Amino acid sequence: MKPEKRIERLHAKMNSLGKMLPGSISEQWNVCGTPGCACKSKKNPVKHGPYYQLSFSVKGRSSTMFIKKEELAEAQRRIKRYKQFK
Numbered sequence: 001m002k003p004e005k006r007i008e009r010l011h012a013k014m015n016s017l018g019k020m021l022p023g024s025i026s027e028q029w030n031v032c033g034t035p036g037c038a039c040k041s042k043k044n045p046v047k048h049g050p051y052y053q054l055s056f057s058v059k060g061r062s063s064t065m066f067i068k069k070e071e072l073a074e075a076q077r078r079i080k081r082y083k084q085f086k
Contacts, residue, residue, distance in 0.1 A: 020082035021075060023056030025067065 029049040031039045038046040052067040054075060067075050 014085060017081045017085055019078050020085055021054065021056070021078035022058075022082050023054050023079065025072070025075060025079065026053050026055065027051070028053050 027049070028051040029047040030051065031045070031047055034040075039048055050069075052069065052072050052075075053064050054067050055062065055064045057063070
């Protein structure tokens with residue numbers, strides 16, 4: 001196969017992937033500072049959450065951002081596309 005044709009196919013394949021996100025998602029749980037809150041219970045603490053956090057690196061610098069629960073499925077799809085791209 002000619003190199004030009006191979007490059008053309010790779011471009012088409014990359015363009016068909018759609019929007020991507022680098023990184024990984026972790027689930028976070030939190031204990032607040034409010035006295036008497038259920039998250040501070042000695043016997044059965046009920047932590048706040050889950051919160052979802054995307055961790056990624058850009059130009060060698062690590063960063064994170066929170067993802068809303070309703071945006072989680074789309075973010076996971078975009079991460080999967082990024083892994084396919086890599």
